[in-house]
Structures are given as structure tokens and as C-alpha cells.
Amino acid sequence: EQMSIHNMLDGITSVLTSDSNQTNSTLVIGDMTRWKSPGRDLPDMVGLQFIDIHALDQGMIDTQNPDIILSPLVSDDFDAIEVASLLSKLSYNGAYRALTDEVPNPALIKAEVRRHAPNLDFDLVVLPMHTSWT
Numbered sequence: 001e002q003m004s005i006h007n008m009l010d011g012i013t014s015v016l017t018s019d020s021n022q023t024n025s026t027l028v029i030g031d032m033t034r035w036k037s038p039g040r041d042l043p044d045m046v047g048l049q050f051i052d053i054h055a056l057d058q059g060m061i062d063t064q065n066p067d068i069i070l071s072p073l074v075s076d077d078f079d080a081i082e083v084a085s086l087l088s089k090l091s092y093n094g095a096y097r098a099l100t101d102e103v104p105n106p107a108l109i110k111a112e113v114r115r116h117a118p119n120l121d122f123d124l125v126v127l128p129m130h131t132s133w134t
Helices: 003-016 058-064 080-089 105-117
Strands: 025-029 050-053 068-071 095-100 121-126
Touching: 068 080, 080 095, 080 105, 105 121
Parallel strands: 025 050, 025 068, 068 095, 095 121
Antiparallel strands: none
16 A cells, blocks of 8 residues: 555654754655645645656756655555665665555565665665554
């Protein structure tokens, strides 16, 4: 099941506010069509840019120069391994964090992502369980 936009946004807020190194630029990868469905707006915060996975390319990395990139661990269109592999090919050297609900074996997931992108600063952000917003 795909993480809801509300859970994702709660997670983004918690990641940004809990990071002692204030993040200047954050790129959030997700399903923009779903997230911008009727009646929903994405937050307009300085330094926060939302994109679809298809927009993640060298130009986006060069233009945005993100300190951190966030995405759901799994979505309908991509997963963290695909994002990490692409970031590795783009020589991205910032942090990449995949937001997820509780998972049975986080160490296994991290090891698999690192196998595909060994030089990437990757970790999971496990969000507390929420009541479904859908």
C-alpha cells in the first residue's frame, strides 16, 4: 500500500525539524498527480521542491543542489532501490532518506539499497503508525 500524502508530509516535517543540521534544500520525490488530486495542495515551504521520479535527472540535481532527497520507500511508480541507483548514476553526494511505515527488517532493506548504490548516504525514516487518512 502506498504511503498517503499526509503521512509523507508528516514524515517530511519530522525529518526536517529533527535534523540538527538545518537543511537548505530538500527534494521530495513522489506521485505528484496523486498528491495534487482535487482538494489537495502541496506545502509551499522555502527550500522544499516536489517532483515526480521522471523529473529526477542531472539538470534537477544541478539546479536544486539538494542537501537531502526524500521519497516513499515504495510507491506505485518506483521504489527506493530505483531512486538510489539513479542518484548514484547522477553522482549525487547528499543524503537520501526513504520514508516508510514499520517494516519487518529495516537492516535488510538498507543493505539491499546500499548494494545498488554503495557510495550513497542512505537511510530509512520509519514513521510512527498513523490512522489512515485515505
